[in-house]
Amino acid sequence: MEQDRNLDIILKCENVSKKFQTKHRTKEVIGNINLEVRKNEFVVLFGPGQCGKTTMLNILSGLEKTTTGKVFLNDREVVEPGPDRGVVFQSISLYPWLTVMGNVEYGPKVRGINKKVRKEKAEYYIELVGLKGFENSYPNQISGGMKQRVGIARAYCNEPDVLFMDEPFSALDAQTRYLMQEEIMRIWEKEKRTVIFVTNNIEEALYLADRIILFTNCPTQIKKEYVIDLPRPRDYTSDDFLKLREEITENMAHTL
Amino acid sequence: MIKNKTGRIFEIIFYPLVSILIFLIIWDVGVKNSELSVVMPGPWEVVSKFIQSFAVPIGKYTMVYHILYSLMRVVPAYIVGSLAGIILGILMGWYPVINRILRPLYELIRPIPPIAWIPISIVWFGIGEGSKWFLIFLAAFVPITLNAYAGATTVDETLIKCSKMLGASDGQVFKTVVLPYSVPHIFTGLQVGLSTSWATVVAAEMIRSTEGVGWIIISSMDTNNVVQSLVGIMGIGVVGFILAIVMRKIEEVLCRWNRIET
Ligand SMILES: Nc1ncnc2c1ncn2[C@@H]1O[C@H](COP(=O)(O)OP(=O)(O)OP(=O)(O)O)[C@@H](O)[C@H]1O
Numbered sequence: 001m002e003q004d005r006n007l008d009i010i011l012k013c014e015n016v017s018k019k020f021q022t023k024h025r026t027k028e029v030i031g032n033i034n035l036e037v038r039k040n041e042f043v044v045l046f047g048p049g050q051c052g053k054t055t056m057l058n059i060l061s062g063l064e065k066t067t068t069g070k071v072f073l074n075d076r077e078v079v080e081p082g083p084d085r086g087v088v089f090q091s092i093s094l095y096p097w098l099t100v101m102g103n104v105e106y107g108p109k110v111r112g113i114n115k116k117v118r119k120e121k122a123e124y125y126i127e128l129v130g131l132k133g134f135e136n137s138y139p140n141q142i143s144g145g146m147k148q149r150v151g152i153a154r155a156y157c158n159e160p161d162v163l164f165m166d167e168p169f170s171a172l173d174a175q176t177r178y179l180m181q182e183e184i185m186r187i188w189e190k191e192k193r194t195v196i197f198v199t200n201n202i203e204e205a206l207y208l209a210d211r212i213i214l215f216t217n218c219p220t221q222i223k224k225e226y227v228i229d230l231p232r233p234r235d236y237t238s239d240d241f242l243k244l245r246e247e248i249t250e251n252m253a254h255t256l
Numbered sequence: 257m258i259k260n261k262t263g264r265i266f267e268i269i270f271y272p273l274v275s276i277l278i279f280l281i282i283w284d285v286g287v288k289n290s291e292l293s294v295v296m297p298g299p300w301e302v303v304s305k306f307i308q309s310f311a312v313p314i315g316k317y318t319m320v321y322h323i324l325y326s327l328m329r330v331v332p333a334y335i336v337g338s339l340a341g342i343i344l345g346i347l348m349g350w351y352p353v354i355n356r357i358l359r360p361l362y363e364l365i366r367p368i369p370p371i372a373w374i375p376i377s378i379v380w381f382g383i384g385e386g387s388k389w390f391l392i393f394l395a396a397f398v399p400i401t402l403n404a405y406a407g408a409t410t411v412d413e414t415l416i417k418c419s420k421m422l423g424a425s426d427g428q429v430f431k432t433v434v435l436p437y438s439v440p441h442i443f444t445g446l447q448v449g450l451s452t453s454w455a456t457v458v459a460a461e462m463i464r465s466t467e468g469v470g471w472i473i474i475s476s477m478d479t480n481n482v483v484q485s486l487v488g489i490m491g492i493g494v495v496g497f498i499l500a501i502v503m504r505k506i507e508e509v510l511c512r513w514n515r516i517e518t
């Protein structure tokens with residue numbers, strides 16, 4: 001049993017710490033973090049504002065270097081950005097001069113996948129995120145929620161081993177945000193991937209996560225892990241949901 | 257939709273027409289009721305001379321040929337100047353080393369107005385077309401370099417990260433992010449460069465010439481022909497205006513994505 005679980009580990013982070021060197025002082029942002037993520041697990045990194053969640057995510061994805069410690073993806077050390085990882089950015093960041101199709105097929109295209117294959121792939125993922133019919137629209141012609149769907153399809157279309165999402169819905173209005181939470185679950189159930197998702201919204205964390213990693217304030221460490229085995233789709237108002245919500249909120253308040 | 261369209265036509269044609277008409281009327285009234293008429297012909301005389309100039313030659317040629325001769329000087333030099341400016345500007349924006357090396361040189365050349373180059377350009381390129389191309393090249397090159405540079409230095413960092421994450425090499429990042437990101441800035445430069453290089457045609461045709469819109473103005477000095485001078489000015493203005501519109505249309509087609517349509 002224990003053996004099986006270890007075989008499943010896809011992403012591993014060993015004794016990772018991060019200090020930023022600014023002109024006047026060094027700022028220690030990440031204390032000492034060890035983390036293992038299983039294949040197809042939906043892990044939510046949850047913590048107070050400015051505690052270093054984005055930094056942690058950037059380290060895991062290879063966008064940022066560690067000060068000490070190492071990150072391994074499929075037993076290979078992560079040292080720079082690469083297409084076996086996909087990122088959905090908080091700022092959405094679509095290529096404004098490319099259509100929805102152009103954005104989604106960007107990854108396969110730069111990797112030299114032939115046109116027919118990559119169009120088919122892109123069409124599949126565009127349909128998966130519910131944007132069929134908008135292939136030829138430009139980003140400035142579609143709404144915020146739709147843009148973030150394009151961002152998700154673009155990350156998926158490269159078929160990475162791990163998907164990183166940094167508060168992807170924080171710029172959306174509450175209504176669209178709930179809808180997108182349901183959507184991301186639907187997409188994930190259909191196309192299982194390992195997802196590392198950052199949020200500072202407890203409801204969002206509980207709705208999505210297989211496991212919530214609670215971070216302390218800066219320099220951040222893992223305060224506690226919660227395995228969430230509530231059945232999906234989850235009900236924001238169920239007793240179990242509310243109980244966990246209270247417990248985690250309480251625990252986070254103590255870290256402040 | 258239909259209302260919208262007529263509204264647009266109204267805006268494009270009616271307002272400019274009215275403003276030009278009002279300008280001409282003020283000119284007319286001003287000249288008729290003052291001593292100005294000694295040094296300044298009335299607008300209708302100039303406008304009718306301008307229209308006549310398409311049939312009646314000024315010097316050796318009619319207006320259309322003058323315009324074509326001037327365009328032959330401006331367009332090739334403008335294109336070469338634009339390409340050089342775009343390449344240099346983007347390279348300076350993307351590679352800090354190139355910027356550090358070339359920036360001082362560029363800053364030295366930038367404030368020198370094209371006319372200041374006339375004597376030197378004659379020495380270097382003679383009094384034929386070469387020196388004229390050189391002046392216009394400079395007039396285009398300077399503003400376009402600056403704008404292309406601005407485009408390449410303001411590229412959204414997240415888009416670059418995003419491309420790297422998706423598997424793009426440095427060369428691909430340059431081609432698929434830095435270049436397209438700079439396009440709107442480049443068009444601003446192209447627009448400015450077009451009007452400065454068209455304006456410079458007058459200076460360029462000061463160097464010996466026997467034709468061109470600039471020549472119409474220059475040669476009017478020899479005969480104190482104010483009407484001819486104003487006809488030349490009108491020619492420069494009208495053609496410059498049309499060139500700017502053409503440029504804007506090209507930009508609209510190439511930068512469709514840049515227009516907000518939500
Ligand atoms: N490149 C950098 N140089 C210096 N300091 C940085 C840098 N990046 C982040 N920091 C600092 O590290 C701390 C954590 O930042 P980070 O963005 O990782 O936090 P976060 O938890 O994602 O915040 P938020 O909740 O606002 O998204 C902040 O205090 C920030 O100022």
Ligand SMILES: [Mg+2]
Binds near residue numbers: 053054055166
């Ligand atoms: Mg953040």
